Amino acid sequence: MFTTLLSNRWIRISLWVALAVVLILAPLSLPEKTNQTITQIAVFAVAVLGLNIVMGYNGQINLGQIFFVGLGAYVAAWGVTQEWNIVLVFILSFLVPGIAGLIVSLAASRLKGLAIAMVTIMLPLVGVPLSKRLEEFTGGSQGIYAGFTTPPDWSGLARDQWQYYVVISITVVVFILGANFVRGKFGRALEIVRDNESVASSMGISPYRYKVLSFTVASMFGGVSGFLYLAAISYTSPETMSFVHSIGLIVAMVVGGAASIVGSLLGGAYYVLIPQITNAINPNLTAVFQGIILLLVLFLLPGGLVTLPAAIRRLVQKMKKSEMSETHSTQDSTKSVTKDSSLKK
Amino acid sequence: MKFNKKSRGVVSAVALASAAALVLAGCARTVEPSPGITDTEITLGVISPLTGPTAGPGNCTVDGLKAYFGAANAAGGIEFGDGKTRTVNVEAADDVYDPQKALSNFQSMKDSVFAFTSGLGTATNRAWREAAIEDSVPQVLIMTGDPIFSNIEESPQQLGFVPLYQTEGSAFGELLAASGSDHKVAILSQNDDFGKGYVEGFKSAVEGASNIEIVGELTYEATDTSIDAQLTELAGTGADVFFNANSQVPLVSNALLKAQEIGWLPSWFLPSNTSSPAIVGPNNGAAYPGVYSTVFSKSPASPAYAEDEDVKTFLANMEEYSGVTEIAFPHCVWSYQVAATLEQVFQKMKEPTRENFMIELRTIADFEAPLMLPGKTINTTIDGQSAISDVQVVKFNGAGYSPAEEF
DSSP: OHHHHHHSHHHHHHHHHHHHHHHHHHHHHSOHHHHHHHHHHHHHHHHHHHHIIIIIITOOOOSOHHHHHHHHHHHHHHHHHTTOOHHHHHHHHHHHHHHHHHHHHHHHTTSOHHHHHHHHHHHHHHHHHHHHHOHHHHOGGGOEEOOOOOOOGGGOOOHHHHHHHHHHHHHHHHHHHHHHHHSHHHHHHHHHHHHOHHHHHHTTOOHHHHHHHHHHHHHHHHHHHHHHHHHHHSEEOGGGGOHHHHHHHHHHHHHHOTTOHHHHHHHHHHHHHHHHHHHHHOGGGHHHHHHHHHHHHHHHOTTOGGGHHHHHHHHHHHHHHHHHHHHHHHHHHHHHHHHHHHHHO | OOOOHHHHHHHHHHHHHHHHHHHHHHHTOOOOOOTTBOSSEEEEEEEEOOSSTTHHHHHHHHHHHHHHHHHHHHTTOEEOTTSOEEEEEEEEEEOTTOHHHHHHHHHHHTTTOSEEEOOBOHHHHHHTHHHHHHTTOOEEEEBOOOGGGGOTTTOTTEEEOSOOHHHHHHHHHHHHHTTOSOEEEEEEEESSHHHHHHHHHHHHHHTTOTTEEEEEEEEEOTTOSOOHHHHHHHHTTTOSEEEEEOOOHHHHHHHHHHHHHTTOOOEEEOOGGGOOHHHHTTTTGGGSSOEEEEESBOOTTSGGGTTOHHHHHHHHHIIIIIOOOOOOSTHHHHHHHHHHHHHHHHHHOSSSSHHHHHHHHTTOOSBOOTTBOTTOOBOOOOTTSOSOOOOEEEEEOSSSEEEOSOO
16 A cells, blocks of 8 residues: 555655655754754765665775775865865865766776775775874874854854755765766666676676766765764864775675665764764773674574664565464364365265 | 933933943842852763773873862862852763864863863863853863963963973973083974974073084884884984983884994983873883983882872772872872872852952962972963973983982
């Protein structure tokens, strides 16, 4: 019934409008901390979305996504401290990582499996010491403070509300672009390349070109995430692009749901919320509890959190079926009784 | 501004009314307590790395606080300057040395915590420095030698506890320059603000000293697993003094052994956080003409202080209130001293507000905190310096450290 309702175009449109209204009105009444948390979730959801495009949809193992996030944040921070126009800063903050991603993938996408994983590992490993040395651009190991999300006077908003609007509006646009990218012609091509390169080639799809394309797009999304990171945190340092966080993003992608747009959102939520939750449980055992939660999710929902509704539906259907078969069997027995009696006649 | 007669009347009426309102408000003035403090309790927050590679020192920044305040609470609490006796709660949060998590923790805790203290890390403390200033939340006596936190103008809500990295580097530089004899110095430093701070302090102290020549200078990454290559290269310079601004315990241990292996036996300088006798002793530090460091506090692991009353109380409190029996990092001692300093501030606080706390925080002078070396004191009144700005250069004596008056 639910799906038939959703197939009605007007109902779908009004649902989207309702969602938009909620997104716009929510920060005005939510507590400061909730706004800040939603903002941070959006930041990392964009990074996970990029990772999903290159890894989930296209099957290239990318262990260096955090490098592009860090690079985007540095470009944004540099632009802000130079007092450039913020729109220009935004464009540069995904263009520069995009170009870096293109250069890396031109070489790396010729490789397969573990080899490309090794190349991408190198990015954050080189990025951290490099950013410590390029002190005039990055502020060295002390990092760089560059806040640009002070709410303008006319808005009458608090900082957390303004940050929310800046970050969420960009995130919504990026997610629409991402969803369009992975659907349609490109998306199908990416998935064919992931599943079987020979088949892709025989259909006239160049695996190499599509791999470079998806890697570059993912890097640009990483850059956008870096810009949003600066919008939400106002500070970046070499620690931002530490290799551990790259693994964190991959975990978030798998937990959220690989090759899924909604999964990317859930992944972002996982990345931000789990440290907060485990801190509330016991700050000395955050790593242990994060491990336990990760294992639980992977055991119960191997397809990620995004498969939760499907899992529930299966469960409900199973229960219904067993109910139905029970009623069936009682009906059968009454039938057979009547048959018997008719025979007797 | 020009007013016509009528509006002037209105203006003066309004002015009179607002003046009256202000006076009345002044009469009825009651101090609204800041978040995290009641008449019986005060809550302090610590944001430190409690898991991950820096978990060891990070946990110590909490354990020392808990030990000191645990004992104080058991004795009935601390009497504040406003006459009320309060017990102290310590709330810790793990940032895994990630700036984003540190900021997120600050955002979660700022409405339930009176003041943040003792947290370890430069990048992680910097990540929420601006937010703390904007919200007027104290971020004080923290474990970083980054000078920005001790500059009142730049950081009105902050104050560092441990000496600036520069202070330690220059203390050794001064001793060396005053020796009168010629020395060749090889410098190895960590590629970050820690390493650079030490080198900066050292160089400024030996600047113009004709007897000191820097013959080699290399760096390494904090994440490196070996510095053997740098050691070999520096050994080739024939330096007789090795200035090793290194914050990584395993790297220091390995380097102490490696230099002996390749037959390079200079005098060493090591920073206060990697020079404990537990590191230098087992790696045969006695093989060198001297291993120098700077200290301001007693080392509980040193046999020299085994009978010291301060040390005994400290160890007993650590065991009882933090469950720690082995003091592996000096940060445990430092956070214990942070707690003692905070107690001094609490005793002076006339109002239960963050504002009053910050004012009183900057008035502690000549305070001989427990576990301080004789003659060394805590002084929070010097702008541009952290709470501890006076360090003692010491020399390894085979079991612990003894003061080094000359090189």
